Amino acid sequence: MRRLLASALLPYARLRNTFSPGLRILMYHRVARLTAYDQLTVSPERFDQQMQQLAAHKVVSLEEGLQALRAGPLREPLFAVTFDDGYLDNLTEALPILERHRIPATIFVTTQFCDQALSHPRYGDPGAQRLHLDWDEVRRLARTPGITIGSHTRTHPYLPTISDAMAQQEIALSRTEIAGHLHAPVSFFCYPSGDLGPRELALVRQSGYAAAVSVAPGVNRQDADLYQLKRTEITDRDDEAQFRLKLAGAFDPIHHLLHARRTRRFAQKHLKPSASFEATTL
Numbered sequence: 001m002r003r004l005l006a007s008a009l010l011p012y013a014r015l016r017n018t019f020s021p022g023l024r025i026l027m028y029h030r031v032a033r034l035t036a037y038d039q040l041t042v043s044p045e046r047f048d049q050q051m052q053q054l055a056a057h058k059v060v061s062l063e064e065g066l067q068a069l070r071a072g073p074l075r076e077p078l079f080a081v082t083f084d085d086g087y088l089d090n091l092t093e094a095l096p097i098l099e100r101h102r103i104p105a106t107i108f109v110t111t112q113f114c115d116q117a118l119s120h121p122r123y124g125d126p127g128a129q130r131l132h133l134d135w136d137e138v139r140r141l142a143r144t145p146g147i148t149i150g151s152h153t154r155t156h157p158y159l160p161t162i163s164d165a166m167a168q169q170e171i172a173l174s175r176t177e178i179a180g181h182l183h184a185p186v187s188f189f190c191y192p193s194g195d196l197g198p199r200e201l202a203l204v205r206q207s208g209y210a211a212a213v214s215v216a217p218g219v220n221r222q223d224a225d226l227y228q229l230k231r232t233e234i235t236d237r238d239d240e241a242q243f244r245l246k247l248a249g250a251f252d253p254i255h256h257l258l259h260a261r262r263t264r265r266f267a268q269k270h271l272k273p274s275a276s277f278e279a280t281t282l
């Protein structure tokens with residue numbers, strides 16, 4: 001149904017891309033073979049197919065994308081690739097595919113996941129199998145041409161729900177910690193689950209980041225807020241035809257509606273202090 005609607009919207013999306021192209025930032029999490037479908041995991045075969053398709057377009061690093069946005073209206077659509085949470089499979093599965101297709105990418109790491117002190121709750125106790133990159137691996141990735149490391153906080157909390165002091169640590173200290181491990185500055189931030197309020201925006205700006213990405217859908221044009229860059233979520237269900245529709249932005253109107261509903265639900269939940277809290281999903 002969604003695909004049908006997106007197909008109907010494709011001519012309109014194509015027109016917009018021609019007359020007002022933007023920077024589309026793709027959002028990935030894991031590249032792995034799992035036994036059951038997981039919204040945040042793309043199989044290596046699917047990822048390879050998607051990167052092959054993407055390579056026909058102009059793919060840039062986040063930094064190049066930002067420079068282009070700052071320089072004025074874009075002349076052609078640009079694409080950037082991002083990964084959240086710092087999964088080990090980003091190195092073992094995604095990197096060889098990215099390198100083969102010469103696609104740059106930014107990986108947002110959570111420092112205590114890299115410390116192996118915590119792991120993303122979505123995947124339970126990973127047991128003997130390590131879920132997240134360790135610092136040696138993050139350094140290896142940072143040295144790889146085309147790969148940028150960004151911050152995704154220290155513990156992956158819902159930022160708007162924690163104290164001012166904690167929010168400051170999650171946003172500013174994570175940047176310092178990652179920079180210490182990499183011996184290089186960290187320019188980009190990614191809000192866990194995409195949830196942010198005015199306080200988070202202010203803290204990210206004050207902490208010295210050049211830009212930050214959210215999970216709000218859509219494309220970024222010259223008027224984009226660099227601290228709330230929009231992204232397009234890609235899943236394992238995005239076969240060739242559907243991936244093409246997503247790249248063209250034909251899914252954007254549908255994703256805007258879904259995102260508005262999700263944001264409303266999040267706000268409602270937090271207006272009720274007694275409301276129970278769901279586990280982090282992104």
Ligand SMILES: [Zn+2]
Pocket residue numbers: 084085152156192193282
């Ligand atoms: Zn995350």
